[in-house]
Amino acid sequence: MSWHDVLRTLDPRHKRLLALGASLVVIWVVFDLLSGGLFFSPRNFYNLAVQSSTVALLTVGMVLVIITRNIDLSVGSVLGLTGMVIAILQIEVFPAAAGWNWPLTLAIGLIAGTLIGLWQGFLVAYVGIPSFVVTLAGLLIFRGLTFEISQGQTFSPFQAGYRIFGGGQQGSLGEAASWIVGGVALVVLLGALARRLRSGEASLPFTLLGGLFASALTLFMIYQFNAYDRPRTDLGYGIPSPLLLLTLAATWIGLFVNRAPVGRHVYAVGQNLEAARLVGVPVRRVVLKVFALMGLLCAVGAVITTSRLNAGTTNLGTLLELNVIAAAVIGGASLDGGRGSILGGILGAFVIQSLDTGMVLIGVSSSLRQILIGFVLIGAVWVDRIAVRRS
Amino acid sequence: MVAPLGPSPADPLLEARGIVKAFPGVRALKGVDLDLAAGESHALLGENGAGKSTLIKILSGVYAPTEGSLRLAGEEIRLASPSEAMARGIVTIHQELSLARHLSIAENVFLGVGKPQRRGGWIRWKEMYEQAAAILGRLGLSHDPRRRVRDLNAGEQQLVEIAKGLALRPRILILDEPTSALTAVEIDQLFAVIEGLRREGISLLYVSHRLEEIFRITQRVTVFRDGERVGTVPTAELDEGEVARMMTGREVSLVDRATFRADAHIGGVLLEAQELSDEKLSGVSFDLRRGEIVGLAGLMGSGRTEIGRRLVGARRGGGSLSLNGVPFHPRSPREALREGVAYSTEDRKNDGLLLQQSVRHNLSLSVLREIARHGWFSPSEERQLAEGAVEKYNVATSGLRKQVRFLSGGNQQKVMIARALACNLRLIILDEPTKGVDIGAKQEIYQLVRTLADDGIAVLFISSEISEVVDVCDRILLVHEGRITGTMDRAEADKEKVLADLLEEGGHA
Ligand SMILES: Nc1ncnc2c1ncn2[C@@H]1O[C@H](COP(=O)(O)OP(=O)(O)OP(=O)(O)O)[C@@H](O)[C@H]1O
Ligand SMILES: [Mg+2]
Numbered sequence: 001m002s003w004h005d006v007l008r009t010l011d012p013r014h015k016r017l018l019a020l021g022a023s024l025v026v027i028w029v030v031f032d033l034l035s036g037g038l039f040f041s042p043r044n045f046y047n048l049a050v051q052s053s054t055v056a057l058l059t060v061g062m063v064l065v066i067i068t069r070n071i072d073l074s075v076g077s078v079l080g081l082t083g084m085v086i087a088i089l090q091i092e093v094f095p096a097a098a099g100w101n102w103p104l105t106l107a108i109g110l111i112a113g114t115l116i117g118l119w120q121g122f123l124v125a126y127v128g129i130p131s132f133v134v135t136l137a138g139l140l141i142f143r144g145l146t147f148e149i150s151q152g153q154t155f156s157p158f159q160a161g162y163r164i165f166g167g168g169q170q171g172s173l174g175e176a177a178s179w180i181v182g183g184v185a186l187v188v189l190l191g192a193l194a195r196r197l198r199s200g201e202a203s204l205p206f207t208l209l210g211g212l213f214a215s216a217l218t219l220f221m222i223y224q225f226n227a228y229d230r231p232r233t234d235l236g237y238g239i240p241s242p243l244l245l246l247t248l249a250a251t252w253i254g255l256f257v258n259r260a261p262v263g264r265h266v267y268a269v270g271q272n273l274e275a276a277r278l279v280g281v282p283v284r285r286v287v288l289k290v291f292a293l294m295g296l297l298c299a300v301g302a303v304i305t306t307s308r309l310n311a312g313t314t315n316l317g318t319l320l321e322l323n324v325i326a327a328a329v330i331g332g333a334s335l336d337g338g339r340g341s342i343l344g345g346i347l348g349a350f351v352i353q354s355l356d357t358g359m360v361l362i363g364v365s366s367s368l369r370q371i372l373i374g375f376v377l378i379g380a381v382w383v384d385r386i387a388v389r390r391s
Numbered sequence: 392m393v394a395p396l397g398p399s400p401a402d403p404l405l406e407a408r409g410i411v412k413a414f415p416g417v418r419a420l421k422g423v424d425l426d427l428a429a430g431e432s433h434a435l436l437g438e439n440g441a442g443k444s445t446l447i448k449i450l451s452g453v454y455a456p457t458e459g460s461l462r463l464a465g466e467e468i469r470l471a472s473p474s475e476a477m478a479r480g481i482v483t484i485h486q487e488l489s490l491a492r493h494l495s496i497a498e499n500v501f502l503g504v505g506k507p508q509r510r511g512g513w514i515r516w517k518e519m520y521e522q523a524a525a526i527l528g529r530l531g532l533s534h535d536p537r538r539r540v541r542d543l544n545a546g547e548q549q550l551v552e553i554a555k556g557l558a559l560r561p562r563i564l565i566l567d568e569p570t571s572a573l574t575a576v577e578i579d580q581l582f583a584v585i586e587g588l589r590r591e592g593i594s595l596l597y598v599s600h601r602l603e604e605i606f607r608i609t610q611r612v613t614v615f616r617d618g619e620r621v622g623t624v625p626t627a628e629l630d631e632g633e634v635a636r637m638m639t640g641r642e643v644s645l646v647d648r649a650t651f652r653a654d655a656h657i658g659g660v661l662l663e664a665q666e667l668s669d670e671k672l673s674g675v676s677f678d679l680r681r682g683e684i685v686g687l688a689g690l691m692g693s694g695r696t697e698i699g700r701r702l703v704g705a706r707r708g709g710g711s712l713s714l715n716g717v718p719f720h721p722r723s724p725r726e727a728l729r730e731g732v733a734y735s736t737e738d739r740k741n742d743g744l745l746l747q748q749s750v751r752h753n754l755s756l757s758v759l760r761e762i763a764r765h766g767w768f769s770p771s772e773e774r775q776l777a778e779g780a781v782e783k784y785n786v787a788t789s790g791l792r793k794q795v796r797f798l799s800g801g802n803q804q805k806v807m808i809a810r811a812l813a814c815n816l817r818l819i820i821l822d823e824p825t826k827g828v829d830i831g832a833k834q835e836i837y838q839l840v841r842t843l844a845d846d847g848i849a850v851l852f853i854s855s856e857i858s859e860v861v862d863v864c865d866r867i868l869l870v871h872e873g874r875i876t877g878t879m880d881r882a883e884a885d886k887e888k889v890l891a892d893l894l895e896e897g898g899h900a
Contacts (some may be wrong), residue, residue, distance in 0.1 A: 199770065201792070259767045261759035267748065268756060278705060279757045279810065280728035337745060372560035 008206045013341060014206040016332050016384075021213045021345035024354065026389030030213045031358030038361050044235060047220065048357045050167040050308060053242035054301045056349035059321065059327040060250050061294035063303050063345040064257075066328050068287050069337025070124060070131035070216035075298050075324055079317035081142040083302035087155040088310020090162065091188045103253045116142065117295020118288065127285035139321070147314050156311035166308030167240030175226045178238035182222040185247060189214050189377040243303045244344070249300065253293070267292060271338030326373065327352050330380040352376075402465065403565055404429040404594050405450070410459035412445050414797065418791035419445040421618040422459070422719070425596075427563065432585070432595040434605045434626065437615035438638050439801030440787030440830045443598050444486050446615075447567050452476035466857070475548055477503060480562030484569055486598075486800045486827065487740055488552050490540045497523035497536035500554045526554045531580035535555035545572040545823070546691040546855065551699065551723055553581065564771045565596040568800065569592050570604060571826045574855040584606055587845050600801070600829050601856065615639055636832055657683045657865065661849045662702070662732075664712050669708025671697040672873040679818060684840060684850040686864030688857055688889050694873040695853045696737055699820040701733040702851070703727035713870050714817075731817030733757075735807060735824060737853070743807045746796035750788050751777040751805055753795050758813050767860065780809040785832060800827040808836060812843065819843065820851040825859065857893075858886045871896040 008013065032039040039045070058075050065072045084269060085107040094101045116138075123134045151160050163170040173181060193211050196202035202210070226236035257263035266288045268276040279282050298317075331348030333340030359369045403426035403845045412420040418731050420442045427433050448454045451472030461468050463479055467803050470476045476483070482503075490499050500523040523536040532550045534543070540551060549572045551868070556564060564585075570578050587610060589595060597609055605612060605626065612629060614621040614637040615767065621637050636642060656683030667675040679685055687695040701705040704721030712719045714730055720728035725732060735742045745753055753778040755762075762768045762776065777791050784805040788798055795803055804827050811819060821840070825833045840863060844850055860867055869877040869892055870891050876896050 199774070257769075259770070261763055261766075261768060264752060264756060265758055268745055271745045272742065275736075275745060276756075278703075278724050278734060278736055278742055280725040280733075281756070282725055338745070358883055373463075 009097075009203060010206055011203070013332065013344075014202065017341070017344055018206070018209055018213070018349060020331065020344060021210075021217075023353055024347060027351065027354050027358060031354070031361065035358070035361040039358055040224070040235055042224050042236075044357070045221075045224045046167070046228045046240060048354060049225070050240045050242050050304075051357065052353035053240070053246040053329060054304050055320070055323050055353055056306050056346045057242075057249060057304070058301050058324045059245050059298055059331065059345040059349045060246075060291075060342050061297040062324050062328040063333045063340045064253075064266055064290045064293055065131070066333040066335060067266050067270045067338060067340040068290050069273075069335075070287065070290075071325070071335070072120070072131065072135045072291070072294050073321050073325075074075055074120065074135040074142060075143035075294065075301075076294060076317035077114060077139045077288040078116050078298040079320060080146045080303065080314070081116070082109045083306045083316045084146045084150050084155075084312050084314070085112050086302065087158070088149060089307055089314070090158055091155045096159070099161075104324055105160065106303060109302060110296060113295045113297075113299025113302065114292050115295070117292040117298070119190065120295070121288040121291025124291060125284040143318075144261050146163045146373070150312070152314055154311055154313045158307060158310055162303075163307050165241055165245070165303050166305070166310070167242050167310065168237075169230065171241035171307065172225070172237035173239040173244070175236045178226055178236075180245075181239060181244070182218050186215060188219050189218075194256065201289070235243075235264075236357035242308070244301065245304065249297070250346060251298040251318075252343060253319045256343060262286065262289065263320065267338055269337075287332055288371075321374075323352050323356075324349070325378045329377065332384070356361060396624070399888060403427055403462075404464055406462040407446065407450065408462070409895070410449060410461075411445060411457045412442070412449060412454060412592075413457045415794070419618055420449075420456075422696070423620045424616065424621075425613055425620070427594050427596055428595055430589060430592045431611065432589055432597060432609045433600045434609040434612045435596055436602075436605065436612060436634060437617065438787075439805070439827075439832060440799040441615040441638070442618040443615055444567055444799060445618075447483060447565055448752060451485075452566060453483055453485075459838040466808060477559055480560075480564065482554055482556045482559045482561035482563070484556045484567065488570075490548055490552060490555075491832075492541035492543055492741075495539055496527070496534060496536050496543070496551055499540050499551055499612055500526060500558050501534070503555055503559050516718060517668060523554070527551070529557075529580075529584050531577055534757055541816055544692055544696060546574065546737050550577060550581075557584070561588075563594045563596070567598045568600065568827055570599060570601060572660055572823065572855060573640050575857060576690055576894070578604070600827065600833070602616070602830065603635055603858075605634070606631075611656070616640060636831070638833055640724075642841070652897075656845070657681070658847060662712065662719070663664040663716075664702070665711045666699075666706060667698065667701050667710035667712075669697070669706065672708065674699070675701075675710070675873070675875055677875055678877075679849040679851060681817075681847045681849055682844050683866065684844050684852055684864045686860035686867040687851065687853045687867050687870055688860045688867050688893065689870035690893055691855070693869050693870045696822055697873070698870065699734055699822050699853055702818070703732055705734060728757075728814065731815055732820075733811055733814050733816055733818070734820040735811035735822060735895070737822040737826065739803055739807050744795050745801060747794055749792045750781065750786070750795055750806060752793040754810050754813070755778050761815065776813070780806075782812065784809045785835070801829055801832065805832060808865075812839065816843070816848050818849040819853070820853070822853045823855065823863055824852070825854065825856070833859070836876075857889050861886050861889060869893060869896070 010253060013087065028039060028166055051118050086105045089108060090101055090105040120134050124128045124131045164269060165171055190211055193202065193207050197204065197207040222239065228237045230237060265281045268281050269283050273283055285363050305316055327348035328345045330351060331341060331344030333345060352373065355373060357371060405427040407425045409424065410420050411422050423446060425446065437443050449456045451746050452473045473639050491502065498518050501519060511515055520536045527536065529552060530550050538812050540548060545671045549569065551605055553569055569581065585595060599605060611623060611625040612626050616638060642742045658754060660678045661681045662679045665676050679866055681766065687698060689695045699707060701708060701725045702712065704727050705724050719730065748840055751774065755773045759768055761771050779786060786802050788802060793804060808824050828836065852860065865881050867879045867884050867889060877892055
């Protein structure tokens with residue numbers, strides 16, 4: 001069998017995942033060459049992973065929102081507002097020395113994010129306002145609220161315990177633990193791939209290529225994280241906590257999507273709402289849940305971001321929605337609803353963030369970066385359309 | 392088996408030779424021939440998935456054949472697109488409707504030809520509405536052509552689709568199951584139109600699973616089985632049994648279609664409907680008993696579907712329902728399902744199936760929650776369930792992962808029925824359950840429905856095919872313009888009587 005034949009027999013969804021993986025590798029290598037080795041420097045790579053993790057985490061939620069044939073334009077603002085709520089409570093309101101302070105404010109932040117999501121989901125699913133309108137309003141409302149409650153100030157610093165979520169000095173696993181966690185993750189992943197191969201869901205070429213890519217990526221990333229040494233030591237940082245959070249959240253949500261009725265319902269609602277309703281899918285509740293999850297993920301993103309910056313600022317998460325939506329779409333989520341993949345969205349987030357970081361490294365201006373990412377978005381969907389038409 | 396080849400006309404108008412069509416995982420056509428004489432009416436028959444629609448899509452420029460050639464009036468042609476086929480006078484009304492649901496009837500009728508235009512590109516709306524009304528009138532549809540298509544029921548939409556084809560002034564008209572949602576009256580009207588066209592010299596290729604129609608309007612029959620041509624025979628030399636034997640390759644008994652049994656055990660009242668009314672219904676009252684199959688017979692637009700949908704809360708309105716003597720007011724199909732009342736739609740494309748999802752996901756959708764434990768279902772259990780359904784209903788598919796839209800129409804229908812019957816039921820409302828299903832599978836569905844009834848489940852059976860209602864149901868309710876105008880017991884019902892009563896109500900007699 002020639003390469004061409006192998007490619008032709010692949011399931012389109014699998015083909016996309018492999019294409020995304022391949023693009024990621026190409027982007028990395030090209031930027032490494034262009035930047036004279038800077039891209040693959042442990043420090044840059046570590047920061048890239050941390051930043052991509054936040055985008056990817058939100059993308060997981062966005063993919064589900066888009067599958068239900070909705071959109072969420074407010075994610076950046078929700079992240080900003082929940083981050084600010086946590087910052088003000090932890091730094092201004094509650095005693096700075098109390099041990100219970102950061103766990104409590106963290107919990108309040110997560111609850112606030114979920115409540116915001118529920119509110120928007122309620123407006124979309126039960127009141128029937130289009131999500132574009134609800135979340136466009138949300139984008140304005142929550143950003144405005146952030147300014148109102150902070151009076152435009154920046155709050156800093158957070159409690160030491162809180163800083164484990166942002167990566168860096170406090171938020172990294174260390175060398176040994178990283179190898180162990182990475183190993184376990186890899187075993188789980190390869191196991192899942194093997195199960196799919198056996199049940200006939202994945203073809204042999206996909207399993208081999210996917211397995212190879214995943215193994216190489218995991219090992220390379222851990223090697224890089226461990227090569228990034230703490231100041232004045234030769235102890236490596238290891239896996240940053242945001243990446244760990246992303247992995248846990250994505251695995252958990254992925255399980256729901258594949259193994260719980262509600263996961264199937266999400267797709268059913270997006271593909272044919274009337275049909276779903278007639279077979280007894282609780283269509284409104286499904287949409288409500290998806291928006292609630294999106295809100296929760298925004299709050300987790302807020303925790304990671306504030307913890308990393310060690311500050312709550314008013315512009316936290318500004319314009320983030322654009323990268324998140326772009327990542328979801330590049331990852332294969334269809335704005336017509338009913339189609340999209342979590343893994344694809346995560347890879348899409350890494351692709352976008354890598355392009356952005358890489359261009360910064362080689363000194364591309366921010367305006368030019370925007371233009372290029374815009375074209376990448378169109379290009380990705382264009383290729384997708386061609387693939388759809390051919391099948 | 393030697394194919395009994397009928398006399399083939401000396402110079403056919405349209406000729407297909409050695410057509411092969413391969414899709415990933417299946418060869419839908421394995422080298423078939425077909426010829427169509429000028430002015431002839433030709434039937435194309437075969438079981439679900441035999442390849443009829445695939446050939447039609449090749450003749451109408453939707454698919455390019457993998458191998459083989461087409462000749463039109465002796466000249467070899469290549470059809471790169473549907474518009475090219477139309478330009479050559481080949482007009483096709485496909486099995487799956489392709490109407491723009493948000494546009495008006497008139498706009499849909501002229502979707503293919505382009506709207507009547509004045510110089511400068513402005514649409515002459517008045518002219519368009521008049522012309523549309525004229526074409527629709529020939530088919531017996533008297534709706535205002537300004538109405539939106541999405542407000543029409545399945546049968547009315549089918550007529551609009553046919554009108555759209557007629558507006559194109561065909562030389563060859565291909566009809567893929569045009570009557571699957573029509574009742575006797577519209578079928579008569581359609582056949583009158585077809586007969587007129589044929590006398591004008593138009594050739595007709597006609598697909599239907601209702602064999603009696605084949606004998607009424609066609610001169611020759613071509614039968615496909617598994618992507619191969621079994622034979623082409625003059626219709627006059629055939630009877631239903633022979634046709635069925637050619638289609639299936641085995642003896643099929645068509646005598647005992649009726650699954651009705653005098654000793655069927657009919658229990659107490661399960662559901663009682665009182666004075667249901669809304670825009671389409673007025674004062675509809677009836678009851679359904681455990682173990683009983685009740686048929687709703689009526690003409691197009693009489694309100695049968697609306698009655699069915701009211702029972703599961705997919706439609707709102709006045710009146711009251713009770714289930715087992717307890718008031719029952721489902722606000723959504725989901726609430727109805729919780730009480731074991733399910734509805735299976737007449738329109739698999741628009742509110743039935745998830746076309747872009749796999750056979751497996753479609754089959755399991757209604758029961759996922761039942762097979763889930765602590766909120767999780769096991770994929771292997773789901774697969775077994777789907778495998779079981781595919782086997783039981785004889786769904787022709789190259790795999791459980793095939794997207795439903797790539798199944799043949801009849802097989803899609805089977806998936807939908809299988810899904811409905813997999814639920815935990817007390818009452819099932821089946822709206823046109825055999826739409827597009829071949830004769831063998833119809834028989835199986837009748838049997839299954841009877842088995843359900845024998846298990847004490849109540850069945851409301853809605854169908855536009857009166858003979859089927861008579862064969863299957865224990866009791867028949869006649870529906871006319873949103874009212875129930877009569878009840879017939881199985882013992883007193885036969886097809887002619889039901890039809891006569893319906894026509895009388897409609898003032899057609
Ligand atoms: N686009 C497609 N991709 C893959 N397989 C297809 C596609 N279209 C049709 N098939 C397969 O080809 C076979 C023939 O399908 P076709 O629609 O021609 O059947 P049919 O004779 O029209 O049946 P029915 O009576 O149910 O309408 C089926 O097995 C179907 O699954
Ligand atoms: Mg067909």
